[in-house]
Amino acid sequence: MEIERSSGILVHISSLPSSYGIGDLGPEAYKFIDFLVETRQKIWQILPITPTKFPSPYSGMSAFGGHWWLISPEKLVENNFLSKNDLKMIDLSKFHDDYVAYKAVRNLKEELLGKAYEHFKMNDKEAENKLKNFFEQQRYWIDDFTLFLTIKEQYENGTWADWPDSLRRHQSSALDQIRQEQKDRIQYHIFVQYVFYQQWFELKKYANDRHVKIVGDMPIYIDYDSVDVWAHTDFFQLDKNTMQQTVTAATEYSLIAPILGSVTQCLCSSYALDMIKSLERNFVQKLDEVQMLFLHAMPFYLKWYWDYCDPENFVKILRILLNEFTAWFTSCEPDSYLERSSQIDDMIRHLNYLLVRPTEFDSINIFSEEFYDNYCKLVLHWSAILSSILACSSCTINVKSAARTSVQILYNLTLHSNVLNFMKTIPSLILMLLKVTDLDHDEMQLNAYRCLGKIMIEADIKTMTKPSKIAAVHIEFLKDTIDDSKPSERFYSLLESLKNFVQHDQVKIELIRQGILPLLITCVLKNTFDPIKTDSNKLRLQRVAEGLLWKLEQEDEAVAKPTILT
Numbered sequence: 001m002e003i004e005r006s007s008g009i010l011v012h013i014s015s016l017p018s019s020y021g022i023g024d025l026g027p028e029a030y031k032f033i034d035f036l037v038e039t040r041q042k043i044w045q046i047l048p049i050t051p052t053k054f055p056s057p058y059s060g061m062s063a064f065g066g067h068w069w070l071i072s073p074e075k076l077v078e079n080n081f082l083s084k085n086d087l088k089m090i091d092l093s094k095f096h097d098d099y100v101a102y103k104a105v106r107n108l109k110e111e112l113l114g115k116a117y118e119h120f121k122m123n124d125k126e127a128e129n130k131l132k133n134f135f136e137q138q139r140y141w142i143d144d145f146t147l148f149l150t151i152k153e154q155y156e157n158g159t160w161a162d163w164p165d166s167l168r169r170h171q172s173s174a175l176d177q178i179r180q181e182q183k184d185r186i187q188y189h190i191f192v193q194y195v196f197y198q199q200w201f202e203l204k205k206y207a208n209d210r211h212v213k214i215v216g217d218m219p220i221y222i223d224y225d226s227v228d229v230w231a232h233t234d235f236f237q238l239d240k241n242t243m244q245q246t247v248t249a250a251t252e253y254s255l256i257a258p259i260l261g262s263v264t265q266c267l268c269s270s271y272a273l274d275m276i277k278s279l280e281r282n283f284v285q286k287l288d289e290v291q292m293l294f295l296h297a298m299p300f301y302l303k304w305y306w307d308y309c310d311p312e313n314f315v316k317i318l319r320i321l322l323n324e325f326t327a328w329f330t331s332c333e334p335d336s337y338l339e340r341s342s343q344i345d346d347m348i349r350h351l352n353y354l355l356v357r358p359t360e361f362d363s364i365n366i367f368s369e370e371f372y373d374n375y376c377k378l379v380l381h382w383s384a385i386l387s388s389i390l391a392c393s394s395c396t397i398n399v400k401s402a403a404r405t406s407v408q409i410l411y412n413l414t415l416h417s418n419v420l421n422f423m424k425t426i427p428s429l430i431l432m433l434l435k436v437t438d439l440d441h442d443e444m445q446l447n448a449y450r451c452l453g454k455i456m457i458e459a460d461i462k463t464m465t466k467p468s469k470i471a472a473v474h475i476e477f478l479k480d481t482i483d484d485s486k487p488s489e490r491f492y493s494l495l496e497s498l499k500n501f502v503q504h505d506q507v508k509i510e511l512i513r514q515g516i517l518p519l520l521i522t523c524v525l526k527n528t529f530d531p532i533k534t535d536s537n538k539l540r541l542q543r544v545a546e547g548l549l550w551k552l553e554q555e556d557e558a559v560a561k562p563t564i565l566t
Contacts, residue, residue: 008043008213009036012057013070014100021095021105025199026072033207044207044214048221049200055102058221061148063228064141066196069109075199080123081116093440098397101442103480117191131187134194141227146189147175148227150182160230161243168243170231256305263298264313268320276324281331283340292343299350306357314354318371322355326374334384338392338402349405352378356412375419382406382413383429390435404444407436411447414454424455437469445473450493453500461503471510474498478519 016023016032023029036044050060051067073090076082094104120127135142148160155163166174179186207214222228224245229236238245266272272294279285287295302309329348340348356375386406392399410433414420423429433455436448449470453461464470474494481491498516501507 004042006042008041008045008215010045010047012047013049014057019092019095020073020090020108022069022100024070024072025196025203026074029072029203030206033203033210033212036212037210042212044212045217046214047217049216050222053223053225055100059223060221061223061226062141062145063222063226064138065145065193065227066200068113068192068196069105071109071113071192071196072199073108073112075202076112076116076195079195079198081120081195082112086112086115096441098401103476113192113195114188116195117188120191131190131194134197135190138193138197142190142193144231145193145227146186147178148230149189150185151178153185154178154182159225161225168230170233260302260305260309260313263301264309264317266294267298267302267317273320273324276321276328279328281328283332283336283344285344286341287343287347292347295347296343296350299354300346303350303353318355321351322371322374325351325355326377330377330381334381335388337385338389338398340402345401345405349409352409352412356409357415372416372418375413375416376422379410379413379419379423379426382410383426383432386410386432386436387428390432395439400439400441400444403436403439404441404447407433407444407447407451411451414451420454430455430460437466442473442476445469446477446494449473449501450497453497456500458503461500462505464501464504464507467504467506467510468514470501470504470507471514471516474501475511475514475516475519478516 011032012023013025013029014023016028018024018026018028033044036042047057048060049057049067049070050062051065052059053061073082073087077084077087090108094108095101124130151163151167152158152160160168162168164174167178204214229238233240233243236245275291275294279291302314356378386403389399389403389406410423410429414423430452433448433452437445437452439445452464456464474497478491478494481494498511502511
């Protein structure tokens with residue numbers, strides 16, 4: 001096939017503007033196509049649009065299904081699945097312009113699609129035939145797909161390898177029983193794909209009619225916990241008895257180890273050190289491509305593959321770069337941080353993560369006086385930056401973004417026990433963090449509370465206001481984290497934070513009222529956290545959960561706690 005020379009733009013659909021939390025197949029996608037036409041672009045490249053278990057588009061649950069998060073609410077109204085009043089009732093304050101609130105998006109899309117399905121069944125006389133025809137056209141993938149989603153819901157979204165053996169092994173009799181018992185739920189999932197395909201092909205036709213081609217990214221990866229692996233186990237390298245993957249992490253590590261080694265060598269070189277020394281003493285400067293490669297892309301790469309990195313390499317990077325980075329950072333005026341360039345913003349976030357977060361490696365002692373002095377200087381400067389941010393009269397997106405970065409890095413610094421002791425001596429820090437908890441940003445509030453829980457003494461914690469909010473913020477993130485594929489570190493930090501706040505009687509009452517006990521019991525009982533099957537970190541997590549259960553137990557309402565084998 002001959003392809004004429006042409007140009008275009010890569011923008012994933014989820015990155016388009018939207019009032020409903022995430023870019024979708026609605027009006028803004030059509031506007032983007034119009035923009036491509038006006039600028040004489042011929043190609044719109046997108047990332048995979050398959051449903052995912054995690055936000056990454058490269059962790060697909062299906063090679064064929066469409067992600068329902070990308071379904072447009074406006075198009076649901078346009079195609080008579082919803083009314084305009086349904087959209088007017090949505091609380092848009094849950095969504096943010098500068099990031100995707102995934103939980104809020106998921107809840108909204110599921111709510112709207114549930115309403116649309118009920119409306120479709122009641123008001124479209126051809127509803128059953130339309131779904132039947134769509135099912136027959138897509139039978140080669142949609143039968144397994146809708147069964148997979150329905151069974152996952154039945155087993156609380158657990159991985160298919162943990163299902164009963166007959167379902168795990170895709171046995172026909174067991175699947176027929178699901179088809180009978182869950183017929184309406186299966187029909188719902190067929191309807192969702194029917195709507196997705198309708199919106200997708202309408203958008204694609206609009207683009208093609210204007211001579212714009214929509215092309216996908218080359219790789220479309222599917223996750224182990226996907227319908228394709230479950231339904232076609234013979235195509236994948238799985239243990240035939242356990243159905244677990246036989247390709248080890250060591251194999252994956254061997255592929256990226258040379259790159260990690262090269263990146264580490266680059267960051268430990270005098271060239272990287274000289275690059276930091278050559279930075280202007282301000283936050284507004286722009287970086288060239290080489291500076292972005294060394295000071296942004298390389299630290300970000302190590303952050304992305306954190307679990308594969310040799311801890312000793314991080315210490316090497318610390319010893320070479322930390323002192324010079326601290327000298328540059330503290331020489332920049334705190335008040336100018338709000339005027340920072342986007343390149344400096346990226347560099348600061350990724351370098352700070354690299355230079356501060358190695359405390360997670362328990363086997364390394366990085367509390368030398370050299371590091372301690374630099375960390376204390378960083379604490380003071382970030383505190384000054386946070387003070388200038390909070391002095392702003394308006395709470396713009398830029399102000400929130402700056403505050404979020406500041407609080408995240410301050411929390412990272414609390415992970416060093418001796419630096420934490422220093423932070424307790426800064427009189428204004430507690431007041432500033434309390435102000436941050438009033439800003440409308442869930443993760444920023446959580447990090448502020450996690451800092452406060454570490455810095456404040458018991459007497460101060462007991463006088464804190466808004467116990468309901470403290471409980472709600474922690475519980476929301478616990479719910480999101482407990483089903484994460486790598487929950488241990490963050491889940492542990494959340495439980496540790498709660499251990500501090502349950503000293504507050506009203507927080508304790510609110511935690512129980514808002515339903516934390518089932519979450520803690522799940523943590524204690526869940527196979528993922530089984531100390532017989534997992535490592536010492538998971539056992540540590542389990543111990544904290546048990547400790548919280550004990551603290552939350554009331555005299556007149558005992559909580560049955562299982563005995564954990566040691």
